[in-house]
Amino acid sequence: MNFRVFILAISVISVGLVELIVGGILPTIADDLSVSIGQAGQLITVFALVYALSGPILYTLTANMERKKLLLLTLGIFVLGNVITYISPSFLFVMIARVLTAMSTALIIVLSLTIAAKIVQPQHRAKAIGLIYMGISSSLVLGVPIGIIVSDAFGWRMLFLFIGLMALLSMVLIAFTLERIEVEQVQSLKSQLKALRNKKMLTAHLTMLFMLAGHYTIYAYFTPFLESELGLNTQWISICYFIFGIAAVGGGAFGGSLADRFGSKVSIILVVASFAVILFALPFSTVSFPLFIVGMVIWAALSWSLAPPLQNYIVETDSESAGIHQSFNNSALQIGISLGSLVGGIVNGATHSMQTTAHVGSLLVIISLAFGVWSLRSTVRKAVQN
Structure with missing residues (x-):
């Protein structure tokens, strides 16, 4: 298997952790930000909604950008979102950060899938996509227990700083190992929505x-x-x-x-x-x-x-x-x-x-x-x- 697929899988793990990892630490977040658990739970709801809506839209709007450059830029925005979460003085700032990380996560995952399918031979394409989904599934199902352990030991804010550092490491690896990947065919937004x-x-x-x-x-x-x-x-x-x-x-x-x-x-x-x-x-x-x-x-x-x-x-x-x-x-x-x-x-x-x-x-x-x-x-x- 192409080693660059494993690097893409690492980036997917780091971004995927953000979505559900707050599920196990909602009481801690609510207490620190002086909101109810119900309000804190909206951090999950908003993330899922923004993710679902922004993925296709962002993919169409960025159709003209070279794929590697776009992936690095989006990872950078994701890192920024986690830094904002780490330093957030209020619930509003955390919510803004969730919107940023949801939008960037949606684009990073679809870019990782499309790039993985392009850099391997056709007979290995399904396996490459499977490795990317291993990253997605592992981050979703292991995020809650990992979040509880790290939060108990270092505090919930450190959890997001750690995720940001993982994404930053992924940026470095992708920058040095992945070649330029041009867009093969550009469609208009109207055509893609069709x-x-x-x-x-x-x-x-x-x-x-x-x-x-x-x-x-x-x-x-x-x-x-x-x-x-x-x-x-x-x-x-x-x-x-x-x-x-x-x-x-x-x-x-x-x-x-x-x-x-x-x-x-x-x-x-x-x-x-x-x-x-x-x-x-x-x-x-x-x-x-x-x-x-x-x-x-x-x-x-x-x-x-x-x-x-x-x-x-x-x-x-x-x-x-x-x-x-x-x-x-x-x-x-x-x-x-x-x-x-x-x-x-x-x-x-x-x-x-x-x-x-x-x-x-x-x-x-x-x-x-x-x-x-x-x-x-x-x-x-x-x-x-x-």
């Missing part, structure tokens, strides 16, 4: 959206699930989070290898169908803790196995508009996280049953499977060029 009219691609994005929605229907409430179904204490819950995180990180690589071996289309169906089954069966595995651990590892690995074959499918289907579609796909991922968290909260609040919540999550994944089949069976319709 890409969503492509039903084959739109249904591919909906496949990602409902897959992640099904996942977060239960994962967003993983702690109460472990408490109610298995009666675990805080120590064992932390252990489960780390095991889940490690398995999820491996899932990105697994999805890429699966696509390289069996093809993207077959892999998409296998992953989504298997994920629907494991989510439905998960509550029944709690009769035995070892059995649950096995089920949890499979659940975790599959949760991030879809992204590499789906992203590779996008490149294979419409290479000319692949960049904008990769950005749309990451936005769909963010919307899926938000939707799943919302649905899980509603179902759990109405039924007080984690088993029902998991089954509703499985139903959302079945919807994802339906959109996946629809996409694969649709004819190719490329975006109109201007």
Whole structure:
């Protein structure tokens, strides 16, 4: 594998940590900034919303810029956002910093995906994309426990300074190892937005959206699930989070290898169908803790196995508009996280049953499977060029 892909993965890890890492330290942030926990929670909501909306827009507006230069510039803005967070005297400044880091994170991730796909041979493209998604998944699933540990030891502000330093290191490595990558074809903003009219691609994005929605229907409430179904204490819950995180990180690589071996289309169906089954069966595995651990590892690995074959499918289907579609796909991922968290909260609040919540999550994944089949069976319709 091209070593530059690993460098891009490091940059993705550093920027990805920012999104959910505040989840475990909300009380600390709220207390330091003299706001309620509810207000502090808006730091997560605003980040996800800005990320989802700004990714495609920024990608289209920067279509004329050389890719390496743009990546370095965006990483610089991300570092600035973390420095602002570190020195922020009030909640308002932290919120402004969250907007900056959300916008830069959205662009950095889509740039890393498109660059990784370009600097490797076609037969290794899915695996390269998988490595990038290993960085994304590892930052999302390990961010909360890492944030708690670092914050307890050094304070929550130092956490963001550390992330900024990681991004700065990534800038240095990219500056010295990555060659110039020119834009192959420039489309107008209007033309790139028309890409969503492509039903084959739109249904591919909906496949990602409902897959992640099904996942977060239960994962967003993983702690109460472990408490109610298995009666675990805080120590064992932390252990489960780390095991889940490690398995999820491996899932990105697994999805890429699966696509390289069996093809993207077959892999998409296998992953989504298997994920629907494991989510439905998960509550029944709690009769035995070892059995649950096995089920949890499979659940975790599959949760991030879809992204590499789906992203590779996008490149294979419409290479000319692949960049904008990769950005749309990451936005769909963010919307899926938000939707799943919302649905899980509603179902759990109405039924007080984690088993029902998991089954509703499985139903959302079945919807994802339906959109996946629809996409694969649709004819190719490329975006109109201007």
